[in-house]
Amino acid sequence: MKKFCGRITSGKEWRWLLPLLVFAAVFGLAELDAPLYPQPLVRVTVATSARPQRQVDNFGNVDHTTAQKITGRLLNTRSRGQVVHFSNTFSASGALDVKLRRGQVVFVQRQNAGYQLQDVKRDGVVLGLLAATLTLMVLVIRRRAWLVVGSLLANVALLQVTLHLETSPANQQLAYVLFAGMAIVFTAVTTVFIAGFSRQAAVIAAATLGATALAVGLGYALFTVTHYRSLHIEAMNYVTQVPQLLFFVQIMIGSLGAVLDESNDIAVAVMQLPAAKKRRFQAGMAIGRNVMGPLIAVLFMIFIAETLSEAVLWLRNANALSQTFIWVMGLGFAQALVSAFGIVLAVPLTAGLATVIQRRPTHEHI
Amino acid sequence: MNTFEALLLALLILMVLVGGKQGISNFLALLINLLLMVVAVVLIAGGFNAIGVAVVIGLSVLAATIFLSTSDGDVAATAFVASLLVMLLVLGVILIGTSLAHVQGFGPEDSEELEGYNLLIGVSFQNILVATALFSTLGAIAEAAVAVAAGMKELGRAATPPGLTKMGAEIIGTALNTLFFGFFGGFAGLFIWFAQLKYPFWEVLNNKIFAGELIAVLFSMIAVTLTVPLTMWVVSTREKGTQA
Known part of the structure; x- marks a missing residue:
């Protein structure tokens, strides 16, 4: 163990800088990819800001907006090299706007005779971070x-x-079935990657799907019994279809990974244990009890953190905390709770399946 | 009884049935985390610096999650120290990444939800973004740190470098699945939106909300990956300390 840790902390320490170097390289390369884009891109050469203007709204929020005059050079399209001018306004809070700086690359849109700012180019950071990861x-x-x-x-x-x-119109009625099918294929593919084609994989997949189905079923049963009181599915974001369908998809998919993770931990341990059935079941339950808390926290933090910006916006717009919680954080919280059902239910389900299924001697690899 | 109360009650019953006493403390951890997140929202909306709030509340979330869900005090202490180190490191990565990405606040696809709201609220959305990104990594950090600390304790002196790499790989592999599906489950609507309105690939890649979401997943993946070697390092350092 010392040797291993030594390898991390001494000797070839420089290699821990590699992710940073890779990030810088990809980020730098993406600066040059403008010719690949059909949309006109501009590199800002001069950005002059006017004096900030103080803004006060009727809730007493004080903010500052600043107008900018931008000069830039087109990086692609047929007018490449042409100097263009446009204006930009940014605020200190920056909810929908951005302060432009020299050297930055932005998408613009042709409008009448001139150009208008559309959005910032982000591919360098995204791909750079991906490569670094x-x-x-x-x-x-x-x-x-x-x-x-x-x-x-x-x-x-x-x-x-x-x-x-x-999204093909013929399949609209089948959407629920389609997404449930996707969940099943997701599970099957991921378990095969984790455990290969083995009995263990079968146990993990079956337990994951069983626990998820039970959790979603229980969740919807409770929604119905309580008549969706305080749960506002119509408050879903990014709705292009029935919000109920989207909520169903998010609830089903969201917990799949966590349940799979947990079932894997339990199944691996139980199926390796050369003990009596009862001992094996108990060992599986013990492992499950230890991992279920942190796993619930993983999903809870993801689902709740996503609502932070909107929740602050609501509070600052003089909404009550209870109102904000129900309308903004509520759906994420409900999703976290239904996922938690799955995570808890997977413990006895996996421990049970893993105990029952492996009857033969342990030396069996398919 | 409203839906949230019913869901919470059902979860409590399930947790007690499956986990007994430990189930109760896991449930308590969830309630504390919920309370902490509400406090965080109130503090940030109240004008406190969002990054400062995120660090203080984040520390408490880690403490609640790790100490209430681990029955072994030794494992919990190691995991907590390691997760604090990772949190600081990841905060640095997040500060750099978010300052380059310009994904704070809201995107054009949010406009329907924002109708009727004043957006000039005098709170830095850039700082809120840092807080959001940090919060969404914390659960994953805690989970991985506990898994590594517990795994190393179990292996004890039998641990070999290849064995440890194998254990680390398993922990990272399954944690990444949790993160992938978790984030996807949070944003499935957005992906359907993109598919339905046939956004071209380059537009998705540069889209404010998508870019923000993807870098949040990457921050979490970086966090989990860093947690494994750092927790191993903390375990060995603590061992050396007790031997001396």
Whole structure:
């Protein structure tokens, strides 16, 4: 163990700088990719700001807005190299606007004779961070990183296929079935990546799907019994379809990874244990009890943190805290709770399945 | 009884049935985290610096999650120290990443929700973004730190470098699945939106909300990946300390 830790802290320490270098390299390369874009891009050469203007709203919020005059040079399209001028306004709080600086690259839109600012170019940061994350992963877990990445890529591809099917008008009525099917395929693919084609994989997949189905069922039963009181599904964000469908999808998919994670931990331990059935079941339950708390926290923090900006906006616009909680944070909280059902239910389900299914001797690898 | 009360009650019953006493303390941890997040929102809306609030509340979230969900005090202490280190490191990554990405506040796809709201609220959305990103990594940090600390204790002196790498890889692999599906579950609506309105790939990549969401996932993945070697380092350092 000392040797391993020594490897981390001494000797080739410089390699921990590799993710930073990779980030810088990708970020730098993305500065040059403007010709790949069909939309006109401009590099800001001069940005002059006027004096900030004080703004007070009727809730007493004090903010400052600043007008900017921007000069830039077009980086692509046929007018490449042309100097353009446009204006920008930014606020100190910056909810929808951004302060432009020299050197920054932005998307613009042709309007009448001139150009208008549309959005900031973000590909460098996004791809740079992605590359840095992959590098860090390879440094820590070596060749196994590719397995992890492969599983994530497979899921992204599956998602693409599902969205493609779902958005074709012929399949609208089938949306619920389609997404439930996606959840099943997601689970199957991910478990095969984790555990290969084995009995263990079958146990993990079955327990994950069972626990998720039970959790979603229980969740909807409680929603119905309480007549959705205080749960405002119509407050969903990014709704292009029935919000009920979106909520169903989010609840079902959100907990899948966490439940899978937990079922894997339990199944691996239980199926390796050469003990009597009862002992094995108890060992599985003990492991499950230890991991369920932190797993619930993982999802809770993700779902609640997402609502932070909107919640602060609501409070600052003189809404009551209870109102803000119910309308803004409520859906995330409900989602976290239903996910928690899945995480808790997966413990006895996996421990039970893993105990029952493995009857033969342990030396069995398919 | 409203829906939230019913869900909470059902969860409490399930947790007691499955986890007994530990189930109760897990439930308590969830309630404390909920309270902490509400306090964070109130403090930030009240004008306190969002980054400062995030660090203080974040520390408490880590403490509540780790100490209330781990019955082994030794494992909990190691995991807590390691997760604090990771939190600080990740805060640095987040500060750099978010200052370059310009993904604070809201995007054009949010405009429907924002109708009728005054957006000039005098609170820095950039700082709120840092807080959001930090909060969403904390659960994952706590989970990985506890898993590594518990795993190393179990292995004890039998631990070999390849064995430790294998354990680390397993913990990271499954944690990344949790994060991937968790974030996807939070933003499925947005992806359907993009698919339905046929956004081209380059537009999605530069989209404010999508970019913000993707870098939040990456921050969490970086956090989990850093947690594994750092927790191992804390375990060995503590061991050396007790031997000396």
